[in-house]
Amino acid sequence: MSTNATMPKIALGAWSWGSGAAGGDQVFGNHLDERELRPVFDAALEHGLNLWDTAAVYGEGSSERILGDFVKDEDRERVLLSTKFTPQIASDSPNAMQEMLDGSKQRLHADVIDVYWIHNPMDVERWTPDLIPLAKSGQIRSIGVSNHNLAQIKRANEILGEAGLKVSAVQxxxxxxxxxxxxxxxxxxxxxxxxxxxxxMVLEQGALTGKYDSMHPFPQGSGRGDSYNPHLAEIERLIEALRTIGKCHDASPAQVATAWAIAKGTLPIIGVTKVRQVEQAAAAAQLHLTDDEVALLERLGDETGVHTLREWEQDMD
Structure with missing residues (x-):
C-alpha cells in the first residue's frame, strides 16, 4: 500500500458501531454513538493501531459515518481504512460498485480507500471485474475478497491478473x-x-473472551446471543485453557485467542467499543505463544464440537 502509515499486527473492527440493519444494536446488542466511541478511536491511534475495518452495510452506513467523523479530524495518511462492497445491497445500476464506493468515501471523508473488499462471493464473474477501474483510477489502494472459498479466491485472482492486478487480502x-x-x-x-x-470473529463476537458463560449469557434477542448462548457450556474447557495460558503471560483469554491468530500468520480484526479493549489489543500484538500452547488450544477448540458457521457464510472445507 502506497501510504505513509505502517501496517499493524491487528486491525480494529467497527462492525458493532452504529445501529440499524446489520448494525451494532441488532447483531451485538450495543447502542453506541460518537460520544462514547471517540475516546476509543483516539486511544487506537496512540497505541499505533491505525487500521480500521468497516463496511457500507454495517448499520446501513452508520458504522462508516461514525468512523468518518473521527477520520476527518486526522491526517489521512495516519489512518488505514478498510471497507466493503456488499453485493446483496447493490443497486441494479451498471455502476453499482462505484456508487457504493462513492457512498463509503463520502461517509468516511476519504478520497482513497486503502483496502476495498467484495464482501460476499454472490457472483465472482459478475463483480470482480468492477474492481479493476476502481484500482486503476487510484480510488482504492488494494483489493480484498471476503467470505470467498479457495476456488473463488483463485478465480478472482485470475480475473484481476488479466488487468495486471491481484487479490492482496482475504478476510x-x-x-x-x-x-x-x-x-x-x-x-x-x-x-x-x-x-x-x-x-x-477471532473472539467469536465475545464468546472466547471469558466474559460470558452459562451463568452470564449474551444479551437476549441479539444475533450473537442466539448463536452462542446454546453453546456456552461446551466451550468452558477451552476458555479455561485460555485463562491458564493467559496467567503464564499476564494476559486475558481474549488476548491469548488474539495472539493465537497472529501466531498462525493471520491479521486478526478485533472489534472495539471501549478504550480498555484497544489497550488489550495493543498488548496482545506483543504476546508470543509457544508451539505447545498453540497445539493445546487447537485440540481443545476441535474437541468442543461447536460449529460457529453463521448465516451469511459458506463452509470453506
Missing part, C-alpha cells in the same frame, strides 16, 4: 472454534501468494 471467519479456511488450504494459498489473511 474470512477464523478462530479456535472455526478453522475451516485453514483446513481448506486458504491460509497456505495466501502465504504462497503474498496475500494478507484477515481473520474476523
Amino acid at each position: 474470512n471467519h477464523y478462530s479456535l472454534l472455526h478453522r475451516s479456511s485453514e483446513r481448506a488450504g486458504i491460509l497456505d494459498y495466501c502465504k504462497e501468494n503474498g496475500i494478507t489473511f484477515y481473520a474476523y
